[in-house]
Amino acid sequence: xxxxxxxxxxxxxxxxxxxxxxxxxxxxxxxxxxxxxxxxxxxxxxxxxxxxxxxxxxxxxxxxxxxxxxxx
Amino acid sequence: xxxxxxxxxxxxxxxxxxxxxxxxxxxxxxxxxxxxxxxxxxxxxxxxxxxxxxxxxxxxxxxxxxxxxxxxxxxxxxxxxxxxxxxxxxxxxxxxxxxxxxxxxxxxxxxxxxxxxxxxxxxxxxxxxxxxxxxxxxxxxxxxxxxxxxxxxxxxxxxxxxxxxxxxxxxxxxxxxxxxxxxxxxxxxxxxxxxxxxxxxxxxxxxxxxxxxxxxxxxxxxxxxxxxxxxxxxxxxxxxxxxxxxxxxxxxxxxxxxxxxxxxxxxxxxxxxxxxxxxxxxxxxxxxxxxxxxxxxxxxxxxxxxxxxxxxxxxxxxxxxxxxxxxxxxxxxxxxxxxxxxxxxxxxxxxxxxxxxxxxxxxxxxxxxxxxxxxxxxxxxxxxxxxxxxxxxxxxxxxxxxxxxxxxxxxxxxxxxxxxxxxxxxxxxxxxxxxxxxxxxxxxxxxxxxxxxxxxxxxxxxxxxxxxxxxxxxxxxxxxxxxxxxxxxxxxxxxxxxxxxxxxxxxxxxxxxxxxxxxxxxxxxxxxxxxxxxxxxxxxxxxxxxxxxxxxxxxxxxxxxxxxxxxxxxxxxxxxxxxxxxxxxxxxxxxxxxxxxxxxxxxxxxxxxxxxxxxxxxx
Numbered sequence: 001x002x003x004x005x006x007x008x009x010x011x012x013x014x015x016x017x018x019x020x021x022x023x024x025x026x027x028x029x030x031x032x033x034x035x036x037x038x039x040x041x042x043x044x045x046x047x048x049x050x051x052x053x054x055x056x057x058x059x060x061x062x063x064x065x066x067x068x069x070x071x072x
Numbered sequence: 073x074x075x076x077x078x079x080x081x082x083x084x085x086x087x088x089x090x091x092x093x094x095x096x097x098x099x100x101x102x103x104x105x106x107x108x109x110x111x112x113x114x115x116x117x118x119x120x121x122x123x124x125x126x127x128x129x130x131x132x133x134x135x136x137x138x139x140x141x142x143x144x145x146x147x148x149x150x151x152x153x154x155x156x157x158x159x160x161x162x163x164x165x166x167x168x169x170x171x172x173x174x175x176x177x178x179x180x181x182x183x184x185x186x187x188x189x190x191x192x193x194x195x196x197x198x199x200x201x202x203x204x205x206x207x208x209x210x211x212x213x214x215x216x217x218x219x220x221x222x223x224x225x226x227x228x229x230x231x232x233x234x235x236x237x238x239x240x241x242x243x244x245x246x247x248x249x250x251x252x253x254x255x256x257x258x259x260x261x262x263x264x265x266x267x268x269x270x271x272x273x274x275x276x277x278x279x280x281x282x283x284x285x286x287x288x289x290x291x292x293x294x295x296x297x298x299x300x301x302x303x304x305x306x307x308x309x310x311x312x313x314x315x316x317x318x319x320x321x322x323x324x325x326x327x328x329x330x331x332x333x334x335x336x337x338x339x340x341x342x343x344x345x346x347x348x349x350x351x352x353x354x355x356x357x358x359x360x361x362x363x364x365x366x367x368x369x370x371x372x373x374x375x376x377x378x379x380x381x382x383x384x385x386x387x388x389x390x391x392x393x394x395x396x397x398x399x400x401x402x403x404x405x406x407x408x409x410x411x412x413x414x415x416x417x418x419x420x421x422x423x424x425x426x427x428x429x430x431x432x433x434x435x436x437x438x439x440x441x442x443x444x445x446x447x448x449x450x451x452x453x454x455x456x457x458x459x460x461x462x463x464x465x466x467x468x469x470x471x472x473x474x475x476x477x478x479x480x481x482x483x484x485x486x487x488x489x490x491x492x493x494x495x496x497x498x499x500x501x502x503x504x505x506x507x508x509x510x511x512x513x514x515x516x517x518x519x520x521x522x523x524x525x526x527x528x529x530x531x532x533x534x535x536x537x538x539x540x541x542x543x544x545x546x547x548x549x550x551x552x553x554x555x556x557x558x559x560x561x562x563x564x565x566x567x568x569x570x571x572x573x574x575x576x577x578x579x580x581x582x583x584x585x586x587x588x589x590x591x592x593x594x595x596x597x598x599x600x601x602x603x604x605x606x607x608x609x610x611x612x613x614x615x616x617x618x619x620x621x622x623x624x625x626x627x628x629x630x631x632x633x634x635x636x637x638x639x640x641x642x643x644x645x646x647x648x649x650x651x652x653x654x655x656x657x658x659x660x661x662x663x664x665x666x667x668x669x670x671x672x673x674x675x676x677x678x679x680x681x682x683x684x685x686x687x688x689x690x691x
Contacts, residue, residue, distance in 0.1 A: 003336075003340075016301065016302065017141060020137065020139060020141070020305060021136075022534070023305075024136035024171075025136060025534065026168060028309070028313075036332045036335055037335050037339045038339065038340060038341070038344075041340070041341050042435075043434065043435035044431060044434045044444075044533045046335060048332060052171060053167060053168065054171070054536065055536065055537035055539075056534065056535070056536055056537065057427065057430075057533060057534070058532075058534045059438075059532040059533035059534065061532040
């Protein structure tokens with residue numbers, strides 16, 4: 001996924017604890033998200049959850065466990 | 073006349089929901105910071121007068137859920153279960169209502185008198201979210217009050233309603249899960265015979281696999297996590313979404329792309345560091361120029377008194393000297409550094425810069441096993457260690473706070489900078505100072521890596537980036553005062569007592585004795601003249617004083633005439649790294665406990681001794 005591209009959250013993989021944490025911050029399957037900062041750098045990045053109107057910064061470790069589908 | 077019983081109201085809500093804004097808006101002068109029983113997570117309490125009623129208001133830590141998985145959540149849960157209170161105000165950020173409702177549903181399961189505060193309705197409206205609070209009231213069976221806390225709107229009505237609910241003990245309507253889950257809840261309640269009021273809550277939590285709740289019911293530990301955990305959380309989540317759809321209508325709101333563009337501009341790649349570092353420099357520059365100036369003016373009369381006092385002999389003069397020294401020590405921390413730094417910290421929190429800096433520094437900080445947020449205490453540490461330690465509260469776990477607190481002690485504060493500039497700067501030049509600071513950072517990083525070997529790694533980054541908000545100065549000032557008060561009223565008196573105690577050393581003429589007692593250490597290990605023994609001890613009081621005392625002990629203002637370059641550098645190294653000042657020690661003791669304080673003092677002194685000893689072979 002590239003900075004500026006939109007995507008839809010499909011599913012989460014991995015532990016239950018992590019999934020709860022992600023869901024508690026308001027990221028749900030079906031939400032439309034967009035990376036606004038930092039996808040190209042290799043470190044953490046910021047996404048905007050367009051559906052909910054929130055912004056979340058996350059590290060790669062957590063991001064790897066969120067499956068998304070790009071929207072054209 | 074009405075009964076004069078104090079009404080206890082607790083504020084619960086997710087992080088950034090404006091809970092603390094409500095708290096600060098009404099907090100009286102008696103606000104107290106206290107610890108949760110059994111943990112070190114703090115919560116704040118205050119007593120306020122509302123009409124003819126007295127209210128005790130408790131600000132619970134902000135939590136996204138109540139799953140007891142982290143310290144803050146566990147504290148909130150313990151409070152709700154064990155403490156005695158009349159009503160909970162569930163503060164909700166209306167602009168992210170669907171997410172906030174999950175916590176509301178969890179609170180409803182506690183079956184306690186409750187009021188909902190829909191805060192930030194202005195922001196919600198900007199996003200095109202219009203909430204029908206009457207529908208929400210019907211759905212949950214409890215009052216809902218709309219508010220814009222930051223502007224003070226709706227707060228009176230909120231507390232009126234809360235008092236009413238406290239008197240009528242109106243509880244929310246409980247909601248049902250699907251049949252399968254309900255049957256399992258029923259079975260669980262029977263199995264552990266917990267049919268009483270909180271039985272349903274316990275059954276749900278046990279099925280969710282919550283280890284805290286399981287540990288409270290005999291035999292429940294053996295229940296395995298199983299499929300119910302996921303089913304319950306998912307169902308609660310679905311219920312929250314459904315409720316949101318029922319009570320809110322969403323119009324096509326404006327999506328603020330400007331803010332995204334600002335963030336992309338400021339935080340992408342190296343610009344993130346540039347933005348943060350320029351911010352740090354601005355802050356430190358202001359603090360140093362302004363702080364130094366304030367310190368000089370504020371301490372001028374006291375230093376004059378000390379000068380006069382030193383001319384007289386006799387024990388009573390020495391004791392007065394100790395008293396004045398203690399007062400001066402407090403002023404030197406509070407006025408120029410503590411208050412301005414806390415002000416900047418509160419401001420960055422309220423504007424929303426803080427999580428952005430944490431984001432920018434996350435990669436680097438993770439290399440020394442820390443969370444991105446820990447860069448904040450480090451930067452504040454260059455000003456003064458006490459507010460730096462206060463700012464560790466922004467970190468999530470106790471172990472992280474302690475790790476950062478240990479390392480912050482190694483950062484040269486303004487007082488130590490005075491010594492570095494007067495010694496290394498004056499006798500070895502500007503570049504030597506730059507090299508010295510880099511060396512210091514290197515030692516901090518190495519220590520961080522070593523500590524990281526023994527402790528759990530910092531959790532992966534996942535934080536909310538709140539929208540930029542215009543700070544309300546009134547709120548910022550209240551926050552600063554709230555944080556500074558603990559130091560001023562509790563630590564300062566101890567500082568003065570300690571200072572008087574130190575002056576006894578002079579009264580009984582123990583200086584020479586101490587110097588010769590410490591001689592094997594000062595001369596043998598550190599390679600310094602033995603006269604520094606007493607200076608190192610007094611340096612604990614106010615580190616910038618060690619310079620003046622050194623000059624007095626050597627009998628000259630030109631230190632280089634009686635100390636070699638190597639000795640000057642070693643003296644600076646030892647002063648920079650050894651035991652933090654008394655103000656820091658007292659604050660650490662009060663907030664991290666005695667054992668940790670001793671560990672920290674030992675850790676600092678060990679590093680200082682090691683570095684000073686090793687540098688004997690270099691210089």
